[in-house]
Amino acid sequence: MRAHGERGVAIAPADLWRALSDPEALGEALPNVDLVDVHDADRFSASVRFATGVGVTPLRMEFTVSDRREGEHVRIAGSGRGGDHAVELELELDVAAQGSGSTVHWTADVRVLGPLRSLGQRVIPGLAKGQVDAVLAAAEQRAGGGAPTDDRAEAVAGAGADQDEVADPERYLGGGM
Amino acid sequence: MTDPANVHPVTVVVNGDEHETTVEAHTLLVHFIRDTLGLRGTHIGCDTGNCGACTVLVDGEPTKSCMMLAAQVDGASVTTVEGLSERDGLTGLQQAFNDHHAVQCGYCTPGVLVSATALLEREPNPSEEEVRRALKGNLCRCTGYVNIVAAVRAAAGEVSE
């Protein structure tokens, strides 16, 4: 399913982009992460603990950073497995100047495999948003930025090729996700 | 082996007997009842709290014991199906289930009896709609609910006489 969002960040586009394109920085920024291992300039792995209604599912994920356009755009792909579950995701981030800070517009394409798929389809958009928000907030912190600005994120689940039935995800985006 | 931080003391009265023990944090109430206390009448039928096979009374309230941690019943009183009747007898409700053929495989029966017991305590003369509503959290795959509803209403009729 697909999710997208837009968020203001209190640091300059160049600084933000750097934070998002650097595997080491990303590894530090990702929330709920253990055992980060940076392989090279483009790749890192991490054991990510996705918190869902049925408990915490740790997934060992391999991430690749690519499609870098300096100060503007970066793509982060991840795939991983844990137990009976597997997750594949693609995150595209576009950075632009806004006042003294930046705006980030992001889209995520997330595929969940395994029993989590049925329970997951309701919470994935919210989970994705939460993860992205946390990464941006951490990047902000790291670069010494102030409090996060206006958050106009929407998470929209698209049907895409997998024809899942998902109702209006806004209803499932609660606080504390 | 177990991290002391993950172990909790629990004092709980189950079917009139007091138990003072410790439980691991992650232990579900239903596993405490079945595996630790050896009360096998409470059953597990799903992983999402939907089927009601694990229904017990916690301080008189019908509760899905798979949706509670054992640690949460510290200081509480729990009644399972084994605690509904005397050692050798059947309650009026249980006898009504026998009279009306409301039991087939018997797997949902303990949870249904507990829910129905709680219903009859708060509503001694329930309508068919009220009985169905009270039992909507108890799945049965054998009876189609028809005889279960009839048995609960018959038991109510006898109690209110």
Next chain:
Amino acid sequence: MSSIETEVAPTTEPWVGRSVPRKEDRRLLKGQGAFTDDIWMHRQGYVHFLRSPHGHARIVSIDTSRAERMTGVYATLTGEEVAEQQDPYFQIAPAPGGDLKDYCLAVGKARYMGEPVAAVMAETRTLARDAAELIDVEYEPLPAITDGVRAADPDTPVLHEEIGSNVAWNGVYDYGDIDWALENADHVVRIDRLHFHRFTSAPLECSAAVVSWDPGTGVVEIHSNNQMPQFAAQFMGPAIGVPSQRLHFVSQDIGGGFGIKITSYTYLTALALISRKAGRPAKWTEYRSEHMAASAHGNERTFLDIEVPVMSDGTILGFRMKAFDDAGAYLRYEPLGAVIWAQVVAGPYRLKHINVDYTETLTNKCPCGPNRGYSRLQHLWFIERVVDLVARELEFDPVELRRRNYVQPEDYPYVTPNDCVYDSGDLPQMLDKALALIDYDGARRRQADTRSNGSRKRIGIGIGSTLDSGTNNFGQARIVNPGLPFSGNGEAAHVKLDLYGEVSVRLGTVPQGQSHETTAAQTVADILGMDPDTVDVVAGHDTISNVYVGFSGTYASQFAVTGLGAAIGAAEKLREEIKVVAAVALQADVDEIEIGGGAARVAGDPEREIPFIGIANLVYANNAVLGDLADTVSLNCRYVYRPPFEVPDVETKRGNLTLTYASQVHACVVEIDEDTGAVEILDYAAVDECGRRINPQVIEGQVHGATAHGIGAALYEALHYSDDGQLLNGNFFDYHAITALDMPHIKTDEVEAPSPFSPNGAKGMGEGGGAPLSTLCSAIQDALDEGGGVVVDTHNTSEDVWRLLRARGDRPVQVMAR
């Protein structure tokens, strides 16, 4: 409406026929049932299966080392080990379908989401789950095929390379002369497609077992809730090289089966292997999400290119169609389903010309099992839907059209186009009763009122007729595979006097709520002149008792005939032995001895009497007094009931495939909300006929339960897969199992038409026939406009109904011009 009350009556009346209260109830009401998760063995390890997240994937590697290093982990098991320790399971299908390799864990490839790929045994249940997460599996995902019709195309991803395609079996069934019928009929109704959806009876208790492979004796002790242990043994034994007598199956109480607990022998095999490896009993209880993804599903069947020749007077001559049955990723009980539907080839109707091109396909979904109504449900729904649509398209009255085409009471025993014999019945009377229960004329008036007063609610009235074919002739397996050495059917029972004269019955059946202890006690009580309370029926099944045959188990609507037939035979044998001993003890002729009240006596001379305890004493503890008679009498009487079958004709695909045919006719009134499509059942009636009624209350309970499963499937329950083979609603949060609030009250009535073929006149009836599926389709259709939406699917949610209300344009049903 029948009112069933339990009765207390004098012992001179037979117990069979009365609603005797159940012997099983006491322990179940008090929570003292022994279900499989309640079974513990000393030193047991808990087993958890690691399962594939992919619908289709090559298994590149499995590394269990991290799991094995965890403290408290006893053993692991992978497909690679299984391939060395197990021969692939025997297959029912002939080549090429039968060439597929099926093991207890995925070997080389995972072919459905949830397929077990590895197993871990550990000290606790939670430890086993945690350890499973530490097993590293590398998958290479492959494209998946989930469409059961498209899977027959050669260009789809192939699940089993040994077969080379996803077609497991294909055959054409041809009876009468469909070409002549289509040429000469006054009308031909063409229906593009009808679809029977995938769902499951989902028993409340999931599969479970404790399996212990004893290193000393080589005996594999299996405490499980498998409902057909001898079928399991015939698959497991050769696979793991254990002879039959060392597969010791034990079960007592089972929380529902409905056919879903027949193919669990794959899990029992894995547990046996890991038990042997670890040197400990292997304890396993399925989680609900595992059950939904990886136990068994009901068959999904698609019917295409349907042609129905009809005469102007309403006589339906037959039909031609193509059927595609989706077996899931492995065959297991399939392709038996490819012939079993032919037991009811013409349904409850006198259709003569039938042509079916039947294909069994494999897809990346959970393998199917013989879910309640196995294979006949799909075909019976098809026929009833066709009849309903013919009525609508050709503007026949739906009641009169059924009446005209039903097998008539005077036709029985009725020989069907493929030489099956419908034993008895009275469908017209059943239809009358069903319509009376819903006040059909009143409902039509209500419907007319709502049509004329501009209400946003529509009334729909539906009828569904069906059969429940019971006690099958396993010889029909040869129609699917002529090489199979199967035929006939049977069940075993053992009735004895024990040391103190106590009557004890043991059955080869494996009940999961069907009240066998009670009905067997009634049956034996009548033969021995006793009270059912004093007839002890051993709870559960235990192969060590040696009371079983190859067909033993509880499935396929046959207990009332095979199980009770065996109990009758064994009890009659015992009665003869008691009489013979009594004759010697009382110095009378055997013919003068009568039995009743727990004693044998000389007729007309009550002083000369010997109680059962005296009979038992002579045989068990006092045989010098008994003399030579002790050599021929044991008071231990084992009997195998064998129904009178012959091997069917494989060439013409004809034969007597089932012994008895119960039937059900349902009728209902629904109210449909035009704005939401929501369907509310206002009135529901079920009329059943199952021959001589052994225990009316038990029978009615089975009718209720089958009706609930049918209504559930029709309105609430469907298993959904994504195109890439992900099960989307594999838990009770997402799969809407029907609740007490969803279920309407069911009115019932019955007709009794004893079977001339069964030993007691009864017919098996537990599966039910799935009438609610047809009844609700018919009711929804009835509420739709003429020329509007056509109900072509068994499952209709409120969204589906909403769309049907608004359907315009091309219709999937046409009447060919003449």
